[in-house]
Amino acid sequence: MSKPTKTCEICAKQFEPYRSSQRYCGDHTKAARERFREYGSADKPTKTCPICSKQFEPASAYNQRFCSDHTVAEKKRFVAYGSADKPKKTCEICAKQFEPANAYNQRFCGDHTVVEKQRFRERICRTFSFCSAASATGGAWMSKPTKTCEICAKQFGASRGDQRFCGAHTVAEKHRFREYGSADKPTKTCEICAKQFEPAVAYNQRFCGDHTKAEKRRFVAYGSADKPKKTCEICAKQFEPANAYNQRFCSDHTVAEKERFRKYGITQVDYDRMLASQNGRCAACNVVLVKHAHTNESPHVDHDHEHGHVRGILCQRCNVAARSTELAYEKHLALAAYFMQVYGVSKEDSRQIFLDVEARLYARWWPGKPDS
Numbered sequence: 001m002s003k004p005t006k007t008c009e010i011c012a013k014q015f016e017p018y019r020s021s022q023r024y025c026g027d028h029t030k031a032a033r034e035r036f037r038e039y040g041s042a043d044k045p046t047k048t049c050p051i052c053s054k055q056f057e058p059a060s061a062y063n064q065r066f067c068s069d070h071t072v073a074e075k076k077r078f079v080a081y082g083s084a085d086k087p088k089k090t091c092e093i094c095a096k097q098f099e100p101a102n103a104y105n106q107r108f109c110g111d112h113t114v115v116e117k118q119r120f121r122e123r124i125c126r127t128f129s130f131c132s133a134a135s136a137t138g139g140a141w142m143s144k145p146t147k148t149c150e151i152c153a154k155q156f157g158a159s160r161g162d163q164r165f166c167g168a169h170t171v172a173e174k175h176r177f178r179e180y181g182s183a184d185k186p187t188k189t190c191e192i193c194a195k196q197f198e199p200a201v202a203y204n205q206r207f208c209g210d211h212t213k214a215e216k217r218r219f220v221a222y223g224s225a226d227k228p229k230k231t232c233e234i235c236a237k238q239f240e241p242a243n244a245y246n247q248r249f250c251s252d253h254t255v256a257e258k259e260r261f262r263k264y265g266i267t268q269v270d271y272d273r274m275l276a277s278q279n280g281r282c283a284a285c286n287v288v289l290v291k292h293a294h295t296n297e298s299p300h301v302d303h304d305h306e307h308g309h310v311r312g313i314l315c316q317r318c319n320v321a322a323r324s325t326e327l328a329y330e331k332h333l334a335l336a337a338y339f340m341q342v343y344g345v346s347k348e349d350s351r352q353i354f355l356d357v358e359a360r361l362y363a364r365w366w367p368g369k370p371d372s
Contacts, residue, residue, distance in 0.1 A: 010042045051084045151183045192225045264310050283312035
């Protein structure tokens with residue numbers, strides 16, 4: 001069977017369709033077919049540019065309004081104002097005609113600074129209308145107000161209404177003027193050496209830069225920057241404290257010597273003399289004492305805890321036992337008085353009760369020990 005013949009709706013040409021719904025022959029492009037469906041013609045539609053009245057064929061968009069001879073800015077101006085030309089505006093400050101650069105709401109021409117425009121917005125709007133101020137004064141009122149610098153009495157144009165100083169002075173000078181009434185650096189007298197100096201940063205600076213931090217601290221603490229002279233409590237030697245102002249001893253003595261002097265009030269000479277009088281032995285058990293040894297035979301200074309006077313040098317064991325004996329003897333005396341009161345025994349009978357106990361103690365160290 002032969003294929004049916006159809007007539008192309010665009011060019012009226014006879015063709016054999018591949019499918020029954022085919023309306024156009026293969027000589028037409030897809031764009032031509034779409035134009036035929038949309039507009040009833042396969043030819044490109046011709047449009048008139050509303051800006052220049054030029055006939056043109058739309059490139060891709062059928063709703064294209066303008067030809068390609070115009071810029072985007074011209075098209076936007078035509079849409080906003082009905083004309084592609086740059087609109088002429090009148091400056092509200094000087095009433096000059098100008099073309100806005102990029103903002104259609106631009107109010108001022110480019111002959112004025114940002115400060116002038118700001119002054120116009122902030123001040124004049126409170127007393128005048130923009131148009132009347134510009135037309136009546138011609139913008140002459142926008143000149144900077146003339147003020148007198150409080151520091152140098154120079155006339156200057158103020159950028160702000162509260163501006164007090166001209167631009168010839170530094171921030172430090174303005175601060176000094178507000179603080180002291182003068183922009184010059186104040187001259188001060190060093191409290192240590194009485195030298196005249198200019199404070200670097202702090203206006204309450206008391207000392208010049210010729211002194212160290214230690215000297216300044218000594219002056220604040222003692223009223224003098226010199227190192228204080230002190231007398232060693234052990235050897236009566238004059239010395240300068242290294243770092244501690246409460247230093248009591250010079251550096252010629254060891255830590256052990258200083259510690260003995262603090263606790264017992266004896267010097268190294270007194271200590272050696274006592275040890276020599278005991279032949280280097282414990283005054284209680286007669287054991288040989290070993291210096292610089294942390295053992296039971298190491299020497300220890302024995303002293304009365306009640307009165308503080310030194311009694312001798314003992315070994316470690318005897319030194320501990322001596323303190324225990326002192327406490328035990330006080331308890332025994334208290335118990336003897338208690339038994340005398342309870343049982344009515346005499347002092348001699350009470351003494352006989354504790355005789356065996358006293359024999360085991362270091363009775364010879366007890367002050368006022370009765371004869372056994």
